[in-house]
Amino acid sequence: MGLPVRAQAKYWGIAAAAIVLILMLLGDVMMPFLVGMAVAYFLDPVADRLERAGFSRVGATVTITLCALVIFVLGALLVLPSMIEQAVALVNAAPDLASHLHAFLTERFPSLADNGSTVRKTLTGIGEAVQAKGGELLNGVLTSVVSIVDMVVLVVLVPVITFYLLMDWDRMVAEVDRLLPRDHAPVIRRLAGEIDRTLAGFIRGQGTVCLILGVFYAVALGLLGLNYGLIVGFVAGMISFIPYVGAVVGGVLALGLALFQFWGEWWMIAIAGGIFFAGQQIEGHILTPKLVGGSVGLHPVWLIFALSAFGSLFGFVGLLAAVPVAAALGVLTRFFIAQYMDSRLYRGMAGRDDAPAPDSDEDAA
Numbered sequence: 001m002g003l004p005v006r007a008q009a010k011y012w013g014i015a016a017a018a019i020v021l022i023l024m025l026l027g028d029v030m031m032p033f034l035v036g037m038a039v040a041y042f043l044d045p046v047a048d049r050l051e052r053a054g055f056s057r058v059g060a061t062v063t064i065t066l067c068a069l070v071i072f073v074l075g076a077l078l079v080l081p082s083m084i085e086q087a088v089a090l091v092n093a094a095p096d097l098a099s100h101l102h103a104f105l106t107e108r109f110p111s112l113a114d115n116g117s118t119v120r121k122t123l124t125g126i127g128e129a130v131q132a133k134g135g136e137l138l139n140g141v142l143t144s145v146v147s148i149v150d151m152v153v154l155v156v157l158v159p160v161i162t163f164y165l166l167m168d169w170d171r172m173v174a175e176v177d178r179l180l181p182r183d184h185a186p187v188i189r190r191l192a193g194e195i196d197r198t199l200a201g202f203i204r205g206q207g208t209v210c211l212i213l214g215v216f217y218a219v220a221l222g223l224l225g226l227n228y229g230l231i232v233g234f235v236a237g238m239i240s241f242i243p244y245v246g247a248v249v250g251g252v253l254a255l256g257l258a259l260f261q262f263w264g265e266w267w268m269i270a271i272a273g274g275i276f277f278a279g280q281q282i283e284g285h286i287l288t289p290k291l292v293g294g295s296v297g298l299h300p301v302w303l304i305f306a307l308s309a310f311g312s313l314f315g316f317v318g319l320l321a322a323v324p325v326a327a328a329l330g331v332l333t334r335f336f337i338a339q340y341m342d343s344r345l346y347r348g349m350a351g352r353d354d355a356p357a358p359d360s361d362e363d364a365a
Contacts, residue, residue: 024314034320036161042204043068043162044169061167069159079230086231191331198327205291206241212287213237213279217250220275224268226254227261236276240283242300247283251276302326 022030043064050060165172180188214237221229236250254272262268306326310318340346 031320032157033161035158036165038203038320039068039158039162040165040169041199042207043166045200045204047166047169057167057170061163064166065159065163068162083231083234086228089228191335194331195324195328198331199324202241202327203323205288208291209283209287210237210240210246213240213246213283216279216282217275221254221272224271224275226257226272228257229254232257236279242304244280245300247276247280302330 046064047057047060050063051057055063177185177189214234217233217236218230219233221233226232232250232253236246236253238246239249240246251273254276255269258269258272262272303323303326306322306329307319310322310325312318314321
């Protein structure tokens, strides 16, 4: 005889509370394991494909790990320093950009030249605020990254954890499936499959789209010769998981910088805008249909809320866990809504098989 529903709810509630408590207590200790798990999950389809091509699981894992390490090291040595340099330079140049914008406006609207004008004070304040707050933000980000993700974690722990998780991924999934409560195993498998499809569509599909768009924007703006093009393109690509936001933010920044740098060379300014228009076309007609497919079930507003809430509660570890938890909660919410819609609580008397049929005369009326 199975456990009563109330007892099951109590035990599952205790398990969920224990997981949350572990995340809160262990904090940064969990970070390399969560990163390793995320990377292993991302790369598992590649390992499966290599296995089908004739590799052993160990051989596929070694091949993927070596390729990933080479790409990571090259990116850290060649790209990261330039991005940090451009980000710092862009923040420091904010007051000058605000001054140039003010000069541009006053040339066409002389009334703005008054020292007490609201527009002049606003532009000056924006430039100084960006420089001050942006510098603090960059220093804080760099300091936190150095303190949290130290070289030991990057070079040793994460690759080792990823290697073992990737090698044993299918075995771990089978073991978890073996431990499922038999009465609920079919439902749990179905929900887990929906969560997996959501995560695969978002993390693997949308993550790849963001990476491709970031590289495309950065390279295209760099070839155009736009100052700070590398950091603008990278930021635009990384926030492209929110529909149109990446292209709009990146396009506005790129056009604004192009106006200052290429004033009078209108074709250069048009190319800067055309890069983001082309990126949107590539994303909408090629990348998203091929890599993401249909809806992944994560609304942008829900995703932003999850990132904000989990980041505030659990810090960097919360940011890593936000997307999987948001996907799981979304699937579970849809499941419970479907259960509610099929219950007597929702259907009431109309849902009873023995409910009296409506009077024919009243229906005719």
